[in-house]
Amino acid sequence: AEAGTGTLLDGLDPDQRAAAEITDGPLLIIAGPGTGKTRTLTHRIAHLVTGRGVPPEQCLAITFTRRAAEEMRERLTALVPDQAPRVTVATFHSLGLQILREQHERAGLSPSFGIADHARQLAVATEVTGDEKEARRLLAALSRHRRTGEGGPEQAEFAERYGKALRGQDLVDFDDLIELPVAMLEADPELAAAYRDRFRWISVDEYQDVDERQYRLLRLLAPPDGNIAAIGDPDQAIYRFRGADVGFFLRFQEDFPGARTVQLTRNYRSAATIVTGALQVIAPASLVPGRVLRPVGAHGDARIGLHEAADEQAEAEFVARTIEQMIGGASFHALDSGRVDSDGAQGLGFSDFAVLYRTDRQARAVMDALTRAGLPFQKRSHDRLADRPGVEPLLAELAYADPAAGGASPDGASPDGAARPVLDRLRRAAQAVLDRTPEQERDQAAAEIHSAVELLRPLAERCGEDLDRFRTELALGVEVDTWDPRADRISLLTLHAAKGLEFPVVFVVGCEDGLLPLRQPGTAPEDLDEEQVREERRLLFVGMTRAQRHLYLSYAMQRTRHGAVRKTGRSPFLADLGRAVYERIGEPVRRRRKPRDVQLRLL
Numbered sequence: 068a069e070a071g072t073g074t075l076l077d078g079l080d081p082d083q084r085a086a087a088e089i090t091d092g093p094l095l096i097i098a099g100p101g102t103g104k105t106r107t108l109t110h111r112i113a114h115l116v117t118g119r120g121v122p123p124e125q126c127l128a129i130t131f132t133r134r135a136a137e138e139m140r141e142r143l144t145a146l147v148p149d150q151a152p153r154v155t156v157a158t159f160h161s162l163g164l165q166i167l168r169e170q171h172e173r174a175g176l177s178p179s180f181g182i183a184d185h186a187r188q189l190a191v192a193t194e195v196t197g198d199e200k201e202a203r204r205l206l207a208a209l210s211r212h213r214r215t216g217e218g219g220p221e222q223a224e225f226a227e228r229y230g231k232a233l234r235g236q237d238l239v240d241f242d243d244l245i246e247l248p249v250a251m252l253e254a255d256p257e258l259a260a261a262y263r264d265r266f267r268w269i270s271v272d273e274y275q276d277v278d279e280r281q282y283r284l285l286r287l288l289a290p291p292d293g294n295i296a297a298i299g300d301p302d303q304a305i306y307r308f309r310g311a312d313v314g315f316f317l318r319f320q321e322d323f324p325g326a327r328t329v330q331l332t333r334n335y336r337s338a339a340t341i342v343t344g345a346l347q348v349i350a351p352a353s354l355v356p357g358r359v360l361r362p363v364g365a366h367g368d369a370r371i372g373l374h375e376a377a378d379e380q381a382e383a384e385f386v387a388r389t390i391e392q393m394i395g396g397a398s399f400h401a402l403d404s405g406r407v408d409s410d411g412a413q414g415l416g417f418s419d420f421a422v423l424y425r426t427d428r429q430a431r432a433v434m435d436a437l438t439r440a441g442l443p444f445q446k447r448s449h450d451r452l453a454d455r456p457g458v459e460p461l462l463a464e465l466a467y468a469d470p471a472a473g474g475a476s477p478d479g480a481s482p483d484g485a486a487r488p489v490l491d492r493l494r495r496a497a498q499a500v501l502d503r504t505p506e507q508e509r510d511q512a513a514a515e516i517h518s519a520v521e522l523l524r525p526l527a528e529r530c531g532e533d534l535d536r537f538r539t540e541l542a543l544g545v546e547v548d549t550w551d552p553r554a555d556r557i558s559l560l561t562l563h564a565a566k567g568l569e570f571p572v573v574f575v576v577g578c579e580d581g582l583l584p585l586r587q588p589g590t591a592p593e594d595l596d597e598e599q600v601r602e603e604r605r606l607l608f609v610g611m612t613r614a615q616r617h618l619y620l621s622y623a624m625q626r627t628r629h630g631a632v633r634k635t636g637r638s639p640f641l642a643d644l645g646r647a648v649y650e651r652i653g654e655p656v657r658r659r660r661k662p663r664d665v666q667l668r669l670l
């Protein structure tokens with residue numbers, strides 16, 4: 068095992084290696100983007116189970132998204148194929164689900180309890196309130212209350228009745244997956260001790276974004292002197308609006324006295340200009356005073372490209388044209404500035420490009436321009452599956468047809484019969500929904516339901532005949548995410564979704580006042596509170612630091628938002644970029660003269 072460990076840790080630099088070798092006691096790894104935090108965490112676990120002989124079953128790795136968990140599992144498998152399957156790699160929600168399945172009786176649930184999707188939540192809430200509109204309102208308020216603590220007695224009262232009703236139908240909802248285990252472990256110290264004994268080595272990636280409930284779960288699982296490694300970057304905290312609190316990261320050493328701290332300072336990801344520019348942007352809001360981040364990768368010396376466009380269509384055209392030219396050979400950027408890029412742009416494929424934006428709506432213009440240019444792309448979607456047209460009735464039908472799996476039919480019978488492939492059942496459910504649709508609406512319904520079935524098909528196929536698994540994964544996935552990191556397509560993502568990822572060429576579009584920082588049209592900059600503005604700045608920092616070789620920041624001088632054309636201007640954050648790190652690409656937009664002036668001239 069020791070020989071294997073040697074090669075395992077050889078892939079790490081001295082700081083990373085030191086972090087990987089501190090295996091006992093609390094450890095905080097605090098480091099900037101691209102410094103190999105995620106890589107170090109993975110190697111550290113591999114080292115634990117080989118070099119230190121820790122039983123893999125005692126290792127728990129927590130990530131924020133299912134995608135990140137899958138990736139960590141893959142990386143671990145590559146490093147330690149024999150032990151990797153025995154390590155628990157989970158998101159907070161999947162960990163909560165595991166605990167809840169094991170302790171179902173304590174929550175008054177059967178072993179095969181279901182997870183309510185949005186449709187089911189609404190149905191249950193409507194039973195409680197007797198009115199659908201009121202149910203929608205209260206559910207939304209409750210969800211806010213559970214995430215942020217906002218709200219009062221009204222929410223608490225509804226929460227209790229709604230929770231009882233859910234449990235009565237053998238259901239939990241998504242938030243319950245963390246709340247119920249926390250309540251259980253808080254109420255029963257012996258149970259908490261048993262789990263502590265089970266997971267004696269815990270690692271958490273992106274710790275800067277934990278929220279209070281997740282934090283409480285962690286505190287229950289890790290004693291103050293426990294083997295917990297928290298990894299993150301306070302300057303990349305971007306989920307405050309969802310209840311995350313970077314304060315938990317900042318007080319790690321109080322919660323876990325005697326914790327050791329390791330800083331990683333080498334940035335392997337990005338070209339020097341990109342690292343410097345990103346640091347200039349974050350400096351006014353940095354939570355890590357005196358941060359050191361030294362670029363050490365060989366990613367060329369291209370400067371950050373700054374582009375001013377007339378409107379969002381022109382901006383999207385710029386993106387499409389630039390990609391076309393870079394794919395074609397030398398970069399547009401280089402051609403434009405009259406010099407040949409030192410690392411060229413040869414060998415770039417579509418998957419090397421990402422377009423990042425603040426709001427999902429901005430994707431429209433980009434998609435149109437890429438389509439016109441014939442460039443393949445994939446957009447990472449954040450819609451909840453249940454909110455997609457056609458999906459809700461389909462899932463409700465499925466729950467009705469098979470009460471054992473997540474829902475109850477009134478007569479308790481199972482008209483559909485069990486253990487048939489999930490895809491078959493979906494198709495039957497689709498047919499049943501269509502049969503009930505009035506004649507005149509059938510064409511439109513058919514199209515919707517067909518696309519819903521297609522959306523669910525990959526998951527259904529993966530689940531074979533296991534309907535329980537299908538429903539669980541749906542409930543855990545919450546979002547439709549058909550984004551495939553391996554597909555040869557340009558990626559379109561929100562800045563939030565780009566967290567943790569990297570691409571050779573990155574465009575951040577819409578670097579405008581009103582989008583970065585984001586505020587509602589009609590409000591003034593002073594309406595934003597300072598903490599909000601700082602979080603927006605961090606978001607741009609996250610976006611910029613996704614880029615390896617080329618980074619383009621663009622903005623439009625006018626943009627259609629909420630149906631009206633509005634004048635905009637460049638983001639105030641760009642003012643912090645030093646002259647040396649960027650170059651302008653293309654001409655500034657000519658300010659349009661008033662028609663009257665033009666006429667005068669013609670005369």
Ligand code: ATP
Nearest residue numbers: 078079080099100101102103104105106335336567
């Ligand atoms: P983020 O804050 O964005 O999540 P991170 O700190 O988790 O970034 P990683 O994604 O782990 O960074 O690593 C960034 C890139 O640097 C990856 O491509 C990784 O393979 C590479 N890298 C990290 N450490 C080393 C190393 N010691 N030698 C070579 N490449 C490295």
Ligand code: MG
Nearest residue numbers: 104105106567
């Ligand atoms: Mg990372």
